[in-house]
Amino acid sequence: MKSKLSMALLIVALLAIGALIGYGQTGKEKSVTYEYAVIEDPTYMADHDEAVKKLNELGARGWEIVLIKQSPNAGSWLYLKRTIK
Numbered sequence: 001m002k003s004k005l006s007m008a009l010l011i012v013a014l015l016a017i018g019a020l021i022g023y024g025q026t027g028k029e030k031s032v033t034y035e036y037a038v039i040e041d042p043t044y045m046a047d048h049d050e051a052v053k054k055l056n057e058l059g060a061r062g063w064e065i066v067l068i069k070q071s072p073n074a075g076s077w078l079y080l081k082r083t084i085k
Contacts, residue, residue, distance in 0.1 A: 038080070
């Protein structure tokens with residue numbers, strides 16, 4: 001009886017390990033390509049609501065801000081990226 005239980009537990013453990021290994025990465029890595037843009041910060045010297053609307057439009061088109069660079073003499077610049085499909 002004890003050996004049957006041990007054998008059943010061993011089989012369950014091996015199946016669980018096999019399932020976890022199969023669930024991992026398959027080696028078929030997808031290459032992701034990005035495109036980038038640099039724009040003047042719409043929140044600098046603009047109406048708050050209009051600036052938020054512009055940022056929401058950019059986000060809806062897949063753009064995300066990756067860097068904000070401030071110029072000492074002027075406003076800020078937004079560095080954006082999005083995936084190319």
